[in-house]
Every structure is written in C-alpha cells, then in structure tokens.
Amino acid sequence: MDRRPTALLRRARDAVEPPARLVDWSLFAIVVFEAVSGLVSFTVGSASWWPLFWAHRVAGVTFVALLGFKLARVRHRVTDRRQWRPSTGLSVLTTIAAVGALATGTAWVFGLDVRLSYWTLLSVHVGFGLVLVPLVVAHLSTRFRLPRRRDFDRRRTSLKYAGLLVSGAVVYRGQEFANRVLDSSGADRRFTGSQPREGDGNGAFPVTSWVADDPDPVDTDEWTLDVAGATGSDLEFTYDGIAPDAEREALLDCTSGWYTVQRWRGLRVGDLLESAGAAADARYVRFVSVTGYRWSLPIDEARDALLATHVDDERLTHGHGAPARLVAPGRRGFQWVKWVERIEVRRRGDPAQWVVTLVSGFE
Ligand SMILES: Nc1nc2c(c(=O)[nH]1)N[C@H]1C(S)=C(S)[C@@H](COP(=O)(O)O)O[C@H]1N2
Numbered sequence: 328m329d330r331r332p333t334a335l336l337r338r339a340r341d342a343v344e345p346p347a348r349l350v351d352w353s354l355f356a357i358v359v360f361e362a363v364s365g366l367v368s369f370t371v372g373s374a375s376w377w378p379l380f381w382a383h384r385v386a387g388v389t390f391v392a393l394l395g396f397k398l399a400r401v402r403h404r405v406t407d408r409r410q411w412r413p414s415t416g417l418s419v420l421t422t423i424a425a426v427g428a429l430a431t432g433t434a435w436v437f438g439l440d441v442r443l444s445y446w447t448l449l450s451v452h453v454g455f456g457l458v459l460v461p462l463v464v465a466h467l468s469t470r471f472r473l474p475r476r477r478d479f480d481r482r483r484t485s486l487k488y489a490g491l492l493v494s495g496a497v498v499y500r501g502q503e504f505a506n507r508v509l510d511s512s513g514a515d516r517r518f519t520g521s522q523p524r525e526g527d528g529n530g531a532f533p534v535t536s537w538v539a540d541d542p543d544p545v546d547t548d549e550w551t552l553d554v555a556g557a558t559g560s561d562l563e564f565t566y567d568g569i570a571p572d573a574e575r576e577a578l579l580d581c582t583s584g585w586y587t588v589q590r591w592r593g594l595r596v597g598d599l600l601e602s603a604g605a606a607a608d609a610r611y612v613r614f615v616s617v618t619g620y621r622w623s624l625p626i627d628e629a630r631d632a633l634l635a636t637h638v639d640d641e642r643l644t645h646g647h648g649a650p651a652r653l654v655a656p657g658r659r660g661f662q663w664v665k666w667v668e669r670i671e672v673r674r675r676g677d678p679a680q681w682v683v684t685l686v687s688g689f690e
C-alpha cells in the first residue's frame with residue numbers, strides 16, 4: 328500500500344467525494360436553494376423560521392466542500408493555457424462569484440462588518456449570490472451533461488452526501504462555539520444573522536432606505552394622516568390633532584444586517600381603526616408613505632402595531648420617517664413604512680406591494 332501523504336490524501340478524498348457529474352449538479356442545486364432560502368429569509372422576522380436560516384448556512388458550508396472537489400478537478404482547464412476555450416472566461420467569473428458569496432457569508436458569520444460606502448458585507452453577499460444564479464445557469468449550459476445512474480453506486484453516494492451535510496452542520500456548530508469562545512461580534516447575531524446596534528433614540532441606529540426612497544423632509548404643518556377605505560367614516564388628522572401616547576418596545580431588524588431595540592411612542596393603530604369604524608369584513612390594513620412605498624398587515628396584526636412619532640421620547644428625525652412611521656413588531660425592517668400619510672382599511676391583500684417597495688423611489 329502506498330503510504331506517501333499525497334496518496335493518503337487522494338484515498339481520503341475518494342472516500343468522501345461524490346461522482347463528478349453529481350458534484351456539478353449539486354453545486355447548481357445548492358446555488359438555487361441558497362438564492363431561494365436567502366430571499367425568503369429576508370421576508371420573515373419570527374424566530375420559528377430559524378430552520379430556514381440554519382439550512383441556508385449548512386448548505387453554504389457543504390457548498391465549500393463540493394466547490395473544493397470541483398476546483399481540484401477542473402483547475403487545469405484554467406492553469407493550462409492550451410485548454411482555454413471561449414467558455415473559460417465564464418467559468419472563471421462563476422468561480423469568482425461563488426467564492427465571493429462564500430467569503431462574504433463566512434466573514435459575516437464571524438461578525439466582520441467592513442462597509443463599502445453604505446453597503447454592509449451582508450448586502451455584498453446578497454449581490455454575489457444574485458449574480459451567481461444566472462452565471463451558474465449559463466456555465467452549466469456550456470457543458471450540459473446529465474448525471475447517469477450507472478455512473479455511481481447509489482448507496483455509497485447517498486452516504487457521501489449524508490456525510491457532507493452532517494460535516495456541514497458540525498462545522499457550523501463549531502463556528503457558533505468559536506464565536507462564543509472568542510466573544511467576537513459574531514456571537515450576538517440574531518437568528519436572522521443581524522448584528523446589534525446599541526443605544527437609544529434616533530442616533531443609535533442607521534437611516535436605511537430600501538432602494539431609492541429619499542423624500543424631502545415632510546413639513547408637519549402641512550402633513551395630514553388619512554384613515555380611509557373600508558371604514559364607517561374616513562378620518563383626517565393633523566400633526567397637532569394627534570396625541571401620541573401609546574408606547575411599546577420593539578425590535579427593528581433590517582435585511583442589510585443590523586437590528587436595534589427601541590422604545591417607540593405614537594398612536595396605536597387599533598385605536599385609529601376603532602375611531603374610523605373599520606368594516607366587519609375588512610382583512611388588511613395598508614400603510615402608505617408620501618413616496619408611494621407601502622405595506623399591508625393583516626388587520627389583527629395591524630391593530631397591535633404602532634404609528635410612531637417618537638423614539639425614546641425624541642421626535643423621529645426625518646431620516647427615521649418623521650412625522651410618523653409604522654412600527655410592526657415581528658416584521659423585517661423593510662415593512663416598517665416611513666413617512667406614513669395614509670392608512671387604508673382593505674378587504675384584500677396587496678401583492679403589488681412587493682414591486683412597489685422596490686421601485687417607489689424612482690420617478
Ligand atoms: N417609505 C419608506 N419606508 C421605509 C424604507 C424606505 O425605503 N421607504 N426602508 C425600510 C427599511 S429597508 C428599513 S430597514 C427601515 C429602516 O428604518 P430606519 O431608516 O429608521 O432605520 O425602514 C423601512 N421603511
């Protein structure tokens with residue numbers, strides 16, 4: 328038996344590495360899974376969804392191993408000039424995007440937070456992930472080969488995959504442990520991956536707009552708040568006509584990767600709905616910003632939400648949504664509509680909101 332280290336290493340690799348074509352297809356499957364789970368993870372704010380976040384991370388770790396197998400196998404196509412083909416550039420780009428997504432994801436997990444202008448490392452991770460999907464599809468179509476049953480022994484291959492996933496989970500657990508031991512800033516991430524912003528009031532957390540919303544400051548003397556739609560009577564309030572005396576603590580968790588816990592003060596939406604006389608068959612409440620940005624909450628949830636004018640007893644600053652912004656506990660930050668001027672009681676949901684929040688700031 329050959330006992331040289333390289334030979335031992337090769338045997339160890341053979342024991343865990345799945346067949347080449349399966350590696351390729353699993354890389355593709357993981358990229359799609361990561362894109363979908365990553366996007367869905369942005370829309371949920373309640374901790375009962377933690378398995379989704381966990382699966383995203385474990386799949387990411389597994390991807391590292393599979394990508395390692397793949398790169399070891401195809402490296403020569405890039406390092407050997409004679410093997411260059413028109414598609415080689417695409418392969419290199421795909422590799423860069425994959426490594427970029429993995430590196431930024433991993434660094435984020437360890438609490439590293441370098442900012443590229445207003446981009447957090449997490450948003451760069453999302454950027455790499457989103458370009459990776461079309462790149463992988465294009466890359467796969469340049470050398471399309473389906474895996475064939477006879478290429479592999481099913482039992483052995485399933486065991487290898489199980490091994491890879493279990494190792495992925497163990498590595499991820501190890502990372503959590505390491506973060507705790509090192510007491511790094513990766514240790515106090517929420518289940519969503521967001522890192523804390525400490526302190527109270529306007530200055531304690533960043534001003535964030537989702538895509539392009541950047542209105543001029545809203546003049547409180549001219550601002551009115553309309554409550555309309557499926558109501559007994561439509562209401563219109565002025566800034567001086569409201570008494571913001573409802574208070575609650577709530578956690579704002581932005582998809583760009585930070586969260587803050589603040590004491591918010593304002594109007595309880597349930598009181599507004601009661602004053603307006605919401606119709607018995609009303610099911611949603613839509614919050615509309617001066618920019619057109621909007622989000623709807625199921626009516627029972629909306630009753631419990633706050634239309635905040637203050638944070639930690641300071642009037643909201645313009646950046647944080649003055650005169651009034653939605654505080655929607657348990658929802659991700661992008662749903663906390665700023666600069667609200669209209670509350671609509673509705674019988675239906677509003678699927679178009681998904682698009683509107685992306686484009687509202689563009690003229
Ligand atoms: N009208 C409007 N409301 C908005 C946004 C926006 O772009 N426009 N951004 C949302 C996002 S992505 C987040 S995380 C929070 C951020 O609130 P902050 O700027 O007070 O931190 O506001 C939300 N409300």
Ligand SMILES: [Mo]
Binds near residue numbers: 537
């Ligand atoms: Mo956000």
